[in-house]
Amino acid sequence: MKANIYIGSTCKEKKEYIKVFNPYTKEIVSRYALCDANDAKKALHIAKNAASKAKLTKLSQRINWLLDVALKLEKNRQEMAKIICDEVGKPLRFAFVEVDRCIETIRLSVSAMQNLHGETFDTTVMPSGKESLAFFKREAVGVVLAITPFNFPLNLVAHKIAPALVAGNAVVLKPSSQAPLIAYKFAQLFIQSEFAITDALSVVYSGEGVNEALVKSEIPRVISFTGSVGVGKSILSQAGIKKVALELGGNAATYIDKSADIVLAANKCALGAFINSGQVCISLQRIYVQQEIYEIFAQELKKQTQMLKVGSPYEEDTFIGPMIDEKAVQKAKTWLENAKEEGAKVLYGGGCEKLMFEPTIVIDVQEEMNIVCQEVFAPIVSLISVKDFDEAKEKMNNSEFGLQHSVFTNDLLTCKRAIDELEAGGVVINDIPTLRFDLQPYGGIKQSGLGKEGPKYALEEDYTQIKSVVIC
Numbered sequence: 001m002k003a004n005i006y007i008g009s010t011c012k013e014k015k016e017y018i019k020v021f022n023p024y025t026k027e028i029v030s031r032y033a034l035c036d037a038n039d040a041k042k043a044l045h046i047a048k049n050a051a052s053k054a055k056l057t058k059l060s061q062r063i064n065w066l067l068d069v070a071l072k073l074e075k076n077r078q079e080m081a082k083i084i085c086d087e088v089g090k091p092l093r094f095a096f097v098e099v100d101r102c103i104e105t106i107r108l109s110v111s112a113m114q115n116l117h118g119e120t121f122d123t124t125v126m127p128s129g130k131e132s133l134a135f136f137k138r139e140a141v142g143v144v145l146a147i148t149p150f151n152f153p154l155n156l157v158a159h160k161i162a163p164a165l166v167a168g169n170a171v172v173l174k175p176s177s178q179a180p181l182i183a184y185k186f187a188q189l190f191i192q193s194e195f196a197i198t199d200a201l202s203v204v205y206s207g208e209g210v211n212e213a214l215v216k217s218e219i220p221r222v223i224s225f226t227g228s229v230g231v232g233k234s235i236l237s238q239a240g241i242k243k244v245a246l247e248l249g250g251n252a253a254t255y256i257d258k259s260a261d262i263v264l265a266a267n268k269c270a271l272g273a274f275i276n277s278g279q280v281c282i283s284l285q286r287i288y289v290q291q292e293i294y295e296i297f298a299q300e301l302k303k304q305t306q307m308l309k310v311g312s313p314y315e316e317d318t319f320i321g322p323m324i325d326e327k328a329v330q331k332a333k334t335w336l337e338n339a340k341e342e343g344a345k346v347l348y349g350g351g352c353e354k355l356m357f358e359p360t361i362v363i364d365v366q367e368e369m370n371i372v373c374q375e376v377f378a379p380i381v382s383l384i385s386v387k388d389f390d391e392a393k394e395k396m397n398n399s400e401f402g403l404q405h406s407v408f409t410n411d412l413l414t415c416k417r418a419i420d421e422l423e424a425g426g427v428v429i430n431d432i433p434t435l436r437f438d439l440q441p442y443g444g445i446k447q448s449g450l451g452k453e454g455p456k457y458a459l460e461e462d463y464t465q466i467k468s469v470v471i472c
Helices: 037-054 059-075 077-088 092-114 155-166 180-191 210-216 229-238 262-278 291-306 326-341 389-397 412-421 455-463
Strands: 005-007 010-012 017-021 028-033 119-121 133-140 143-147 170-174 201-203 220-226 243-247 252-256 284-290 345-348 360-363 380-386 404-408 426-429 464-471
Touching: 005 037, 005 180, 028 077, 028 180, 037 143, 037 170, 037 201, 037 210, 059 077, 059 092, 059 155, 059 180, 077 092, 077 180, 092 155, 092 455, 143 155, 143 210, 155 170, 155 180, 155 220, 155 455, 170 210, 180 201, 210 229, 220 229, 220 455, 229 243, 243 455, 252 262, 252 389, 262 284, 262 291, 262 380, 262 404, 284 291, 284 389, 291 345, 291 360, 291 380, 326 345, 326 360, 326 380, 380 389, 389 412, 404 412, 412 426, 455 464
Parallel strands: 143 170, 143 220, 170 201, 220 243, 252 284, 252 404, 284 380, 360 380, 404 426
Antiparallel strands: 005 010, 005 201, 017 028, 119 133, 133 464, 345 360
């Protein structure tokens, strides 16, 4: 099926379309319109005109718009999950979860907007002041550029466009070229809604000059990007004076304290390391285990991992499907082989057939190995013995990334220290760092990005701006 472009509310075809292949079956599952700089510029100019109207639209209409889309998503749940599975190979059971989370994200955006407010001031508080009516209000920023990745091709789009649109902005969406159809179908629900604001949403895809035209333009007042550190840095260097929100890479770690429930921790860690074939920004990549329980935990983690089914993403009990493409597989293979050459050993897994990479547990690793210190974005986890939390903390914090970490412990002091001393945007206690609730503030520090997602926090930080008012 074709993913056409939307220049505002007008659907347009292009002369050339790029094929997208199913990572598992290798069949063609979609085609996206090959765009150019001119498409990007047209979308931006349409959005600029639409933004001035969108901000003046009644909030009730914008709320009804989002709720209408959420309702239609519920009705089309089966179709949307199938498209996700087709385009990126996500197991169908998790594709359904993503659709459900997307619906929740939309409704959370409505709730957050309903509770967004300004504040009044008493301007006589200082001797230099005088009587007035003074307050601040929040208003839409204008045009938002949203650039999204393949690994959560529906919900991460929702995290950007739902709060941006309900706030009264216009949005230009550039989705991943590996998952164009799901973004197109999602955008179509907005554009074809009876409550839609005309031209408030545009969709363009990859092509020569597109990124530069979008990012360098002075029209977008906010760029919200989820993806790699390299691309994030490039955007930041070209964007000029505008808000830039970046959700970039991670190198999530957990510490297993000797007081922890070992079976629970091993079960959770197997899920956190291998869900979505490790292609998650907060995928568990490093497990630091207190030395007294290291051997027991290692065997339990191996046992739990062995129970995860690798196979067709269309089968209900499949946990791990294919990786996204051959380039991703080759990177993981190379890093794993390099680690083995430097002394690391594979406790479990390590095999790969086509794009099906087995869940892999690696031991005897060194901190400078790529599979430990970089974002591997594959189903590979490193198991490391440490003396205590102090050693674990030092190693966990010794990273250029700082997205999320976790600790498994039943010791209150260790829990408190983890919350206070781990350098990350989020800390999870007695669960995996891969845990994320869509209503919470989400975003990292260091090289993991700038700003927070989560509808309430994105509305406050990115999609609205404060206007101060004084009436004398």
